[in-house]
Amino acid sequence: MRDSPATEQATDSAELVNAVGLHARPSVKLTQLAKTFACRVEIALSADGPWVDAKSPVKVMRVKAPCGAVLHVRASGPGAAAAAQALMALVRGGFGEPSHEPADLSHG
Amino acid sequence: MAELRLFGRSAAPGVAKGVVAVLEAARPQRRRGVGAPAEEASALHRALAGALAEVEALAAKATGEAADMLGFQVAMLSDEELIRPALEGVGAGQSAPAAWEAAMAVEIAGYRAAGDDHFAARTADLEDIRDRVLGHLEPQAADFAVPAGAVVVAADLPISRFLAIDWAQGGAIVLAGGSPASHVAMLARARGVPMIVGLDRAAEIAAGREALVDAAAGEVVLDPTEATRAVFAARADEEKRASGLNAAFRMGPAVTRDGTRITLTLNASSADELEGLDPAICDGIGLVRTELLFDGPGALPDEEAQHEAYRRIVAWADGRPVTIRTLDAGGDKPIAGVTEDGESNPFLGLRGIRLSLRRPDLFLTQLRALARAAAHGDVRVMLPMVTVPAELEAARRLMETALAGLARDGLAARRPRLGIMIEVPAAAIAIDQFDADFFSIGSNDLTQYVTAAGRDIGSVAELADPLNPAVLRLIASVARHGRETGREVCLCGDAGGDPRAIGPLLRAGLRSLSVAASAVGAAKQAIAAIDLRDGAP
Numbered sequence A: 001m002r003d004s005p006a007t008e009q010a011t012d013s014a015e016l017v018n019a020v021g022l023h024a025r026p027s028v029k030l031t032q033l034a035k036t037f038a039c040r041v042e043i044a045l046s047a048d049g050p051w052v053d054a055k056s057p058v059k060v061m062r063v064k065a066p067c068g069a070v071l072h073v074r075a076s077g078p079g080a081a082a083a084a085q086a087l088m089a090l091v092r093g094g095f096g097e098p099s100h101e102p103a104d105l106s107h108g
Numbered sequence B: 001m002a003e004l005r006l007f008g009r010s011a012a013p014g015v016a017k018g019v020v021a022v023l024e025a026a027r028p029q030r031r032r033g034v035g036a037p038a039e040e041a042s043a044l045h046r047a048l049a050g051a052l053a054e055v056e057a058l059a060a061k062a063t064g065e066a067a068d069m070l071g072f073q074v075a076m077l078s079d080e081e082l083i084r085p086a087l088e089g090v091g092a093g094q095s096a097p098a099a100w101e102a103a104m105a106v107e108i109a110g111y112r113a114a115g116d117d118h119f120a121a122r123t124a125d126l127e128d129i130r131d132r133v134l135g136h137l138e139p140q141a142a143d144f145a146v147p148a149g150a151v152v153v154a155a156d157l158p159i160s161r162f163l164a165i166d167w168a169q170g171g172a173i174v175l176a177g178g179s180p181a182s183h184v185a186m187l188a189r190a191r192g193v194p195m196i197v198g199l200d201r202a203a204e205i206a207a208g209r210e211a212l213v214d215a216a217a218g219e220v221v222l223d224p225t226e227a228t229r230a231v232f233a234a235r236a237d238e239e240k241r242a243s244g245l246n247a248a249f250r251m252g253p254a255v256t257r258d259g260t261r262i263t264l265t266l267n268a269s270s271a272d273e274l275e276g277l278d279p280a281i282c283d284g285i286g287l288v289r290t291e292l293l294f295d296g297p298g299a300l301p302d303e304e305a306q307h308e309a310y311r312r313i314v315a316w317a318d319g320r321p322v323t324i325r326t327l328d329a330g331g332d333k334p335i336a337g338v339t340e341d342g343e344s345n346p347f348l349g350l351r352g353i354r355l356s357l358r359r360p361d362l363f364l365t366q367l368r369a370l371a372r373a374a375a376h377g378d379v380r381v382m383l384p385m386v387t388v389p390a391e392l393e394a395a396r397r398l399m400e401t402a403l404a405g406l407a408r409d410g411l412a413a414r415r416p417r418l419g420i421m422i423e424v425p426a427a428a429i430a431i432d433q434f435d436a437d438f439f440s441i442g443s444n445d446l447t448q449y450v451t452a453a454g455r456d457i458g459s460v461a462e463l464a465d466p467l468n469p470a471v472l473r474l475i476a477s478v479a480r481h482g483r484e485t486g487r488e489v490c491l492c493g494d495a496g497g498d499p500r501a502i503g504p505l506l507r508a509g510l511r512s513l514s515v516a517a518s519a520v521g522a523a524k525q526a527i528a529a530i531d532l533r534d535g536a537p
Helices: A024-035 A057-063 A080-092 B037-061 B064-077 B084-091 B096-112 B123-137 B159-164 B183-191 B226-250 B303-317 B353-358 B360-376 B389-408 B425-429 B443-451 B458-463 B469-485 B499-507 B517-528
Strands: A009-015 A040-044 A070-076 B004-007 B009-012 B015-022 B151-154 B172-175 B195-197 B210-214 B219-222 B263-268 B285-288 B322-325 B379-383 B417-422 B438-441 B488-491 B512-516
Touching (some): A009 A080, A040 A057, A057 B064, B037 B064, B064 B123, B096 B123, B159 B183, B172 B210, B183 B195, B303 B360, B360 B389, B379 B389, B417 B425, B425 B469, B469 B488, B469 B499
16 A cells, blocks of 8 residues: 555655764654654665564664764655655754753653 | 671761561572463463553653653553564463563663663663563562562562662662662662662571661671660761761851852752752752763663753752862772773773763763753863863864754753862863863762772772871862962862861862762861861961
8 A cells, every 4th residue: 555656655864963873762752753744664784674563662763873873764645755854853952952852751 | 695786988978777578589489380272361461551651650650860751661561562572472382471581682682782881781671571571471479569668679670670669668778789870879869768789698688687877887797686786876966966966067068167158069960859858958069970860770871861961950059159069989899891800900990971972972072061060050061080281172173063063953052160189190280281170079989099999999998088198289289270260169079078077178278079968068167167267277
């Protein structure tokens, strides 16, 4: 289904600029943001994959993406373009986007 | 039974009496046989749900870094993917606990093998998750609740366990491992829970025995005699009396008998520690140690997390100056993923500013966060372990880089005043070589470097005396240089809060001391008794 021409698709990439990379706190932020989109959202360290579900903190942590790595995103389904754009904005901004943070993560 | 005295290091002061409760580090014994895969799978699901509910409840009550760490655990426990590998094991005929342990071992090994220290540091969280779920699978061990007022004995204490214990009825913590710089130790000091770490023979302490704890002295007495009980009761009374007396002095300004106003600031490690304290008891914060931020069970803090942590302290200070020390890792404060392992003499090794300049990635992140925090109030930045002027100049250049980057990113920031700690004798002796905005004497390290006696080595600890004439002469020389050049000189080591040392320090020319919050009353009382006029005794 998601590969049919009618399905909205988007890909993008961005470098991880925060010192610790896609670590615990950033992973939680990334997955929480991804879950706000209905479409399928995946991330990878290479444009060729392997792709992992960006809505699963366990899987995102397993990617162990360090600072300086380029993170790729691909989304398919309703709102795919917006999802890819929002995720990469979070990455480019060093995960410091307060508008996507739940209150309890803004303290530490 | 004969009385047994054991000694460790103090991590949070206080006297306590209670019954020993031992928190086992060892896995509980398996009792159950293996059920059908469907039963084992549903047991695993139930255990996960139970663990999640517990962590959510803890997270709802937690603030600051603890909330952040628990938030990560909530996210992990909410993810079905966490138990998928274990469910595969169950499907293959394993028991739920065995499958869970095996799956988590793989997960943890993966973090460890990442070749990235930040991820390796997260294994503690995964172990916490593993044990909590195991506890629900094998309730005979995990349901063990710590009775109110107990002396909790363990190898180490995870933060989640600390938060789950009711400390309102008293009690104390005695650990075989642990560190006074740990996050749990910080929470214990903030909550007034006496805590001892690194206790020898802690494994011999059996549950149910009566224990007396004098945490300031690092002393535990098991099965005490009547005489020892009386001694400890007197110490507890003395503690209560002193805290009452101190309370009277606490709120007033620090003034000597002859009317000289002394600047008295606080040493602190986090905003959590300051919660509930009235900032009016002090003239600001003279030392914010930032090591705790980096030494949690979880991530090295990013710029956003650091900015928020510093901003909260600045907000607490309510306009008073806040002096924040850049990361002082190394020496007696190893930090996973930051400090070097296996240095033959860590106190003479890569520590403080030496380490920060080797890790410009970490240092620049911290300087950016500090410059951003400076936009919220009077923030001053202090460099630890400076030995030569070139280190100060290198840090100043990095601060310029940080400010330029922040301006480019459109983030609010301000250039903080940049000062140095005086703890290396080379810097104290050649103080006129350093063009710093202010100086802060770290009397603990200065004393041990001048006397060549480690404060953590019991057999020579007596030599590590901050009142040694050589140490006092160096302090006097730094204070004089500060007066002559219009630069503020503060002292932020333990001596500043020691009533016996305050007189000699003020007579050496110091007019600014930074002390632990718990020492404010006693320090003001000691200051009030001192007459600085010529010829006064």
